[in-house]
Amino acid sequence: MARTHLRISDVAQRAGVSPATVSRVLNGTATVGREKRDLVMAAIDELGYRPNRLASNLRRRQTEMIGVVVSDIENPHFTEMVRAVEDAAYLRGYRVLLCNTDENPAKQRDYLGVLAAERVSGVILSPTDRSAPEISELLDHDIPVVAFDRSVDDSRADSVLVENLTGTRAGVEHLIECGHTRIGFIGGPTGVQTADERREAYEQAMIAAGLQSSVADGGFRAEGGDRAAHRLLERGATALLVANNLMTIGALQAIKDLRLRIPDDVALVSVDDPPWARLTDPPLTTLAQPIREMATAAVELLLSRIGDHGAAPRRQLFELELHHRGSCCRTDN
Amino acid sequence: MARTHLRISDVAQRAGVSPATVSRVLNGTATVGREKRDLVMAAIDELGYRPNRLASNLRRRQTEMIGVVVSDIENPHFTEMVRAVEDAAYLRGYRVLLCNTDENPAKQRDYLGVLAAERVSGVILSPTDRSAPEISELLDHDIPVVAFDRSVDDSRADSVLVENLTGTRAGVEHLIECGHTRIGFIGGPTGVQTADERREAYEQAMIAAGLQSSVADGGFRAEGGDRAAHRLLERGATALLVANNLMTIGALQAIKDLRLRIPDDVALVSVDDPPWARLTDPPLTTLAQPIREMATAAVELLLSRIGDHGAAPRRQLFELELHHRGSCCRTDN
DNA sequence: CTGAAAGCGCTTACAG
DNA sequence: CTGAAAGCGCTTACAG
Numbered sequence: 001m002a003r004t005h006l007r008i009s010d011v012a013q014r015a016g017v018s019p020a021t022v023s024r025v026l027n028g029t030a031t032v033g034r035e036k037r038d039l040v041m042a043a044i045d046e047l048g049y050r051p052n053r054l055a056s057n058l059r060r061r062q063t064e065m066i067g068v069v070v071s072d073i074e075n076p077h078f079t080e081m082v083r084a085v086e087d088a089a090y091l092r093g094y095r096v097l098l099c100n101t102d103e104n105p106a107k108q109r110d111y112l113g114v115l116a117a118e119r120v121s122g123v124i125l126s127p128t129d130r131s132a133p134e135i136s137e138l139l140d141h142d143i144p145v146v147a148f149d150r151s152v153d154d155s156r157a158d159s160v161l162v163e164n165l166t167g168t169r170a171g172v173e174h175l176i177e178c179g180h181t182r183i184g185f186i187g188g189p190t191g192v193q194t195a196d197e198r199r200e201a202y203e204q205a206m207i208a209a210g211l212q213s214s215v216a217d218g219g220f221r222a223e224g225g226d227r228a229a230h231r232l233l234e235r236g237a238t239a240l241l242v243a244n245n246l247m248t249i250g251a252l253q254a255i256k257d258l259r260l261r262i263p264d265d266v267a268l269v270s271v272d273d274p275p276w277a278r279l280t281d282p283p284l285t286t287l288a289q290p291i292r293e294m295a296t297a298a299v300e301l302l303l304s305r306i307g308d309h310g311a312a313p314r315r316q317l318f319e320l321e322l323h324h325r326g327s328c329c330r331t332d333n
Numbered sequence: 334m335a336r337t338h339l340r341i342s343d344v345a346q347r348a349g350v351s352p353a354t355v356s357r358v359l360n361g362t363a364t365v366g367r368e369k370r371d372l373v374m375a376a377i378d379e380l381g382y383r384p385n386r387l388a389s390n391l392r393r394r395q396t397e398m399i400g401v402v403v404s405d406i407e408n409p410h411f412t413e414m415v416r417a418v419e420d421a422a423y424l425r426g427y428r429v430l431l432c433n434t435d436e437n438p439a440k441q442r443d444y445l446g447v448l449a450a451e452r453v454s455g456v457i458l459s460p461t462d463r464s465a466p467e468i469s470e471l472l473d474h475d476i477p478v479v480a481f482d483r484s485v486d487d488s489r490a491d492s493v494l495v496e497n498l499t500g501t502r503a504g505v506e507h508l509i510e511c512g513h514t515r516i517g518f519i520g521g522p523t524g525v526q527t528a529d530e531r532r533e534a535y536e537q538a539m540i541a542a543g544l545q546s547s548v549a550d551g552g553f554r555a556e557g558g559d560r561a562a563h564r565l566l567e568r569g570a571t572a573l574l575v576a577n578n579l580m581t582i583g584a585l586q587a588i589k590d591l592r593l594r595i596p597d598d599v600a601l602v603s604v605d606d607p608p609w610a611r612l613t614d615p616p617l618t619t620l621a622q623p624i625r626e627m628a629t630a631a632v633e634l635l636l637s638r639i640g641d642h643g644a645a646p647r648r649q650l651f652e653l654e655l656h657h658r659g660s661c662c663r664t665d666n
Numbered sequence: 667c668t669g670a671a672a673g674c675g676c677t678t679a680c681a682g
Numbered sequence: 683c684t685g686a687a688a689g690c691g692c693t694t695a696c697a698g
Contacts (some may be wrong), residue, residue, distance in 0.1 A: 364683065
């Protein structure tokens with residue numbers, strides 16, 4: 001093995017051709033005579049040459065790299081999303097650069113700046129700050145951005161969103177059908193689009209049914225869900241609609257602490273359908289997001305946009321799916 | 334905003350200095366006069382200049398990028414690992430390139446080749462194929478490799494491993510203390526180091542206790558765990574030691590299908606301590622790996638190795654921790 | 667089909 | 683402290 005990297009000129013020399021010809025063989029960008037092609041291939045093999053992508057990237061002024069910016073990859077929602085993005089990207093010859101923002105606008109800004117500087121092919125962004133100027137900067141430089149889960153202000157971005165309104169409403173209605181009237185809602189942080197939409201949908205549905213709303217903020221986190229559940233149950237709720245999977249972990253903990261049983265003492269519907277939703281006793285009724293489909297759609301949007309910057313922005317909407325399991329009605333399941 | 338990217342020479346012109354001076358200010362690599370520095374800073378701000386990293390990367394012949402190669406980021410074990418790697422890398426100004434191999438040697442080969450071509454700063458690898466020549470190729474080119482969870486053949490790689498033997502043995506002994514003698518083991522695929530070590534440790538511990546082993550292969554996957562649990566329980570096992578978290582999901586499913594109760598009918602200890610281990614009823618007794626610490630150690634090893642290629646290979650060992658919860662002894666908890 | 671030459675946008679000895 | 687110049691290793695018009 002070479003101690004130092006080989007260059008394309010080493011291959012060219014060995015094969016008795018010009019570097020340009022080696023490049024053409026490597027990239028299949030032009031027809032090369034059968035004879036020279038074989039010579040080049042042989043030289044590459046013999047030398048174990050591997051092209052330096054840094055040089056190629058600079059010269060072509062692009063990379064085959066997608067930036068994925070999410071709040072936290074440990075949230076199963078994003079774990080699944082990143083996995084699906086990686087699958088789709090790999091098939092198309094793209095790499096995935098992983099960026100966690102922790103819902104911190106400064107970290108988002110920082111990472112978007114890095115992605116701009118690295119000249120990535122595109123960015124899939126679940127924004128913490130939808131109005132960050134770095135988003136426009138990327139778009140200005142023809143780096144496409146797909147907003148995931150949450151919209152961004154810059155209208156040039158494509159987006160992949162969930163129709164939270166109808167789905168959440170269906171969840172409330174299901175609890176009502178199960179005979180509940182005192183339905184509490186554990187919501188996410190105000191200002192986060194998915195949180196706001198789900199809360200509004202809940203309130204609309206409650207009003208439509210002539211019931212009184214009871215909302216507690218769980219901040220989209222497990223501990224918050226725990227506290228919020230305690231509060232709502234103290235206020236007499238017999239059913240809980242929880243706006244994401246992390247808060248559901250907290251709510252389950254609270255229910256266990258209070259020695260309440262599901263669904264007899266408390267019914268529960270959770271937005272998100274994490275892998276452990278079937279493991280609890282009873283298994284959880286959930287409002288699942290079709291994440292794999294959403295993630296694949298995001299990659300498709302992104303890659304179709306590369307080299308076609310002119311097209312009008314597109315937005316794809318996905319529905320929440322109610323998975324009936326055992327946590328709502330006693331006769332459920 | 335500029336339609337086209339600005340170059341360092343644009344900044345230089347605006348500031349009335351040479352590109353070299355702008356570069357020095359940008360990188361802090363040399364002392365620049367206060368006056369010129371201010372001029373340069375102002376020009377950068379006014380123009381909104383952002384250096385092109387592709388050029389910088391090529392010139393410096395390196396990137397600030399770490400490749401993380403794991404079998405599946407949806408496995409909570411690796412989710413947590415990748416999260417911790419990202420945290421540590423971000424703090425040190427490095428990016429994370431995420432690579433899933435699906436335990437497929439061809440995909441591992443492919444990704445390692447990509448990482449070599451991208452000239453990443455280093456690679457953290459949980460190998461599917463420990464003897465892949467691409468590992469040596471990376472090392473040959475002074476790209477450090479840290480083996481994570483599983484060793485690699487090339488002795489130049491650093492490694493971060495878990496002491497599976499003592500930990501697994503402790504798990505068996507705990508089940509024995511709870512009064513069990515018919516303890517079944519659900520193991521991973523033969524040839525995967527962590528799987529082999531855990532199986533051997535189980536068998537040693539059983540022999541040491543004068544008990545008879547009963548092993549079933551669950552392939553480290555949920556469905557496999559389900560099947561394996563059925564098999565072991567049919568053979569009369571009253572306790573199950575499960576070698577990873579995915580198979581535990583399957584085993585729990587099997588136990589539920591058979592309408593068995595934990596811990597009264599079946600006791601269970603699981604290697605790995607996923608987030609949902611506290612959500613089951615009863616909460617699971619587990620053998621946790623200190624993943625965050627392991628991941629942080631891996632990044633430290635990697636970055637300390639960058640620019641210090643000569644040092645002797647290092648290996649760090651971590652212990653499994655037995656978390657007593659409610660799935661083993663009736664008097665537990 | 668093929669090669670010579672220019673250039674991607676930085677960084678870094680080198681000279682002063 | 684600062685600038686002119688070379689060069690990182692490719693790709694790609696251009697010419698033939």
